[in-house]
Amino acid sequence: MWAGLLSLVLIKFSSVSEELQALNLNYSEMLMRVWQDLDNIQEAQKIMERTVSNNFSELQDITASICGEGKSLVSRSCPTIWKMEGRNCYYFSAEKKNWTNALWHCINKKANLVSVWSDEEQEFLRDNLNNVTHWLGMTDIEREGKWKWKEGNLLVSTTFWDKGEPQMSHEKNCGIIQPNGTWASAVCSFHHHWICKKKADLLKSMSWISS
Incomplete structure (x- = not known):
């Protein structure tokens, strides 16, 4: 009887260990996805900030050309x-x-x-x-x-x-x-x-x- 009980305990322990390993793996994968998403968001923010800066600089150039002293022909x-x-x-x-x-x-x-x-x-x-x-x-x-x-x-x-x-x-x-x-x-x-x-x-x- 003790042998059977020990066997059941070992089987249950093995099952619990496998479940814990699966949970740890899922948690690790989820954490990696979160960090990857965060990296993507930060990268997108940097790109957006630089793009806005470039567009503002372009607008300044156009405004300066239009509002410059005297009338002039414009080439590119x-x-x-x-x-x-x-x-x-x-x-x-x-x-x-x-x-x-x-x-x-x-x-x-x-x-x-x-x-x-x-x-x-x-x-x-x-x-x-x-x-x-x-x-x-x-x-x-x-x-x-x-x-x-x-x-x-x-x-x-x-x-x-x-x-x-x-x-x-x-x-x-x-x-x-x-x-x-x-x-x-x-x-x-x-x-x-x-x-x-x-x-x-x-x-x-x-x-x-x-x-």
Whole structure:
């Protein structure tokens, strides 16, 4: 009888130990998710603060141009190796980074990871890809399937998705433009080339002659 009782106690102890191990594992996983979410929130806050600062600086430049002394004709220019299209400048990287680091590179250049708002802009990008894949400034990391541009946090409206894209995947949360110009979803930690976009600098080219 004692042997049977001891056996039952050991079985119960083993069962309780397994449950405790499972609870500890679940707690550890939950804690890791909390820390990861906190890191993501802090990263998003830093990006938002830098973006707001860049937008404010751009607004100051425009205001200074409009309110400057005298009337003047205004031209636009882009930094060296950037390409101008319309009123925007575009930087096509020669190196590769993951999506977050590419985004930060653009922000540090007072730019945004590229967004696309028209057929003409899409055509310009496609013609300058040099047959390689580039990151786009869009993600659905906040809500699966709801793609937004980081520039302005606006929903992606004009789209050029490849067939079968975007994929509904918890891993593929960042957008790319493929060598043929079509869009696709990709794993954000992968390394690709990227495109930065910003407004061209305003320059006073000449003063009007008063009549």
